[in-house]
Amino acid sequence: KLVAVLISGSGTNLEALIRSSVGPSSSAYIALVISNKDGVEGLKKAQDAKIPTMVIDHKQFRSREEFDDAIDKALCKNHIEFVCLAGFMRILSGKFVNKWQGKILNVHPSLLPSFKGANAHKEALAAGVRVTGCTVHFVAEEVDAGAIICQEAVPVEFGDTVETLSERVKKAEHRIFPRALQLVTSGEVSLQEDGRACWNVKK
């Protein structure tokens, strides 16, 4: 299945997705990387892996819908079937999300539904939890709220900062994002009409 990865930054999750999808047993093939920011490290990682890249700068568009339409066009033109949001820091409009329902995955650095939003690690540290983690979920219109596909718990150590914690959580992200992508592109997990994830057990 042809997959596009949307990024805004360092692209370490992108790197993990690329690495996990090169083998012959992979049901995902990363065919396109789109960044809303030029010059980011993730674009270099894609180019090193010989994956076509595009920069679609949100600042060039008058509205979120127009930006999303440009992304949608690029995905359709390249026959993309699944989309991974890997550190993509833009919120997608309802129209886009509904069109791609069941086909877009996002990684979030907490055990959802705890600590939604852009400051998950800061909030986890402030709450004093001893365990946090990461989640890969289907994207729904409500931010960080779609059906959960994979999660991994990660301990919070005494003296952790946002940096040390995010580094530890990212290692777990790099394990579960490739796993979730394989589950979805192979058809083992799909999104049901009622918005819940369905595990299609192999006979």
Ligand code: GRF
């Ligand atoms: C990850 O921690 C992800 O959970 C969050 O943004 C970060 C992206 O990191 N949404 P990278 O660009 O994959 O290195």
